[in-house]
Amino acid sequence: MTVHTMLGQAASDTQPVPYRVGFLIETVAGWATYRENLERVAQKVPMVDAQWHDVTFEKPGGWIEKLRDRLRVLPVHQTAIVRAIVEFHRGLREGPYEAILTNSGMSVLFSPRLRKTPTLLVVDSTQQQLDEMKEYGVIDHSSWGQKLKLRLRCRTFDAAALVLATSQWAKDGVVGTYGVPEDKVVVNPHGVDLSFWRPRDDPAARGDTVRRVLFVGGDFRRKGGELLLDWIRRRPVQDVELHVVTRDPVAPTPCVVVHDDIGPNSRELLQLYQEADVFVLPSLAEAFGIATIEAMACGLPVVVSDAGGTADIVDHGINGFITTAGDSADLESALETLLADAGRRRSMGVQSRRIAEERFDLEKTARVPLGLLADLAARHRRNRGT
Secondary structure: OOOOOOOHOOOOOOOOOOEEEEEEEEEOOOOHHHHHHHHHHHOOOOOOEEEEEEEEEOOOOHHHHHHHHHHHOOOOOHHHHHHHHHHHHHHHHHHOEEEEEEEHHHHHHHHHHHHHOEEEEOOOHHHHHOOOOOOOOOOOOOOOHHHHHHHHHHEEEEHHOOEOOHHHHHHHHHHHHHHOOHHHEEEOOOOOOOOOOOOOOOOOOOOOOOEEEEEEOOOOOOOOOHHHHHHHHHHOOEEEEEEEEEEOOOOOOOOOOEEEOOOOOOOOHHHHHHHHHHHOOOOOOOOOHHHHHHHHOOOOEEEEOOOHHHHHOOOEEEOOOOOOOOOHHHHHHHHHHOOOHHHHHHHHHHHHHHHHHOOEEEEHHHHHHHHHHHHHHHHHHHHOOO
């Protein structure tokens, strides 16, 4: 039975009572966009009674934060983790649920609770995959602390009913590191709203000849931003603008335009995509770059690195180029190739939109976890005899 068929049956007259599903999501980095997109589609699925609880690492005015401000010796990192644990526990207490979706690392402390309620664990990487990327910080996995974390995560994956991996790379990490059976892991990428993220109506309407390269990444250094600054400074002719969207401080320089006040899923960000000629995300460390999909939906050729699961998104040589992470010469070659050939930019942009429509349509990708949750909840309800 397909997910879409099951969704239709669950919403039929044979099952009038919607399933109460808890969404306990850490809204950090790209996960904030994921949560927003998932909620948008969930509102259209009547058989899912979605209960949203954001697992945050900071709560302004909260007792943990007040205590930390009063006792300056308390470390920010550790108190942030305590806050996330409290929020995850609070989210569980707002149950009972008939199914749970979570991406939270705090779930490792609540395996017995997750085992009682069918849980869909969403991952874009494993901790070991992130630790092995230098920009995330290399960890010695031989230490007793790391062995304990590995054991806890193994219990969490065992407790989960299903695992949803956003890329094949992430699935390989889950199966290889934690010994999860392959048939327990479903690969389903992030999606974007194709009715919002779209090419501009008139490609010739911009009215200038400056070629614009767009970078979108909150963590500027990890996303390879410094490589781009080095590239633009080395160019002998100043006929290209590099537009940078980031939350990190970046000093504006000739040919570099910094946008530090643009939020996700905003009209301002859409306009930047639509006015760009090339999108670039040369990440040194990455799990899954959702900005790349947004750029593809807007009809842009893309240049990305081979870090993490990003390479799952791009068809090398078809809708863009996949470069070696950290290789400035490889990055420069890909960018200059596209900037020198308007026809190639247009043809690759057309392919980007096609791939976005085929693989990353939010209306399709978001219904996969919603359908799996409904299936898990239905079985849970039958087993309880309700």
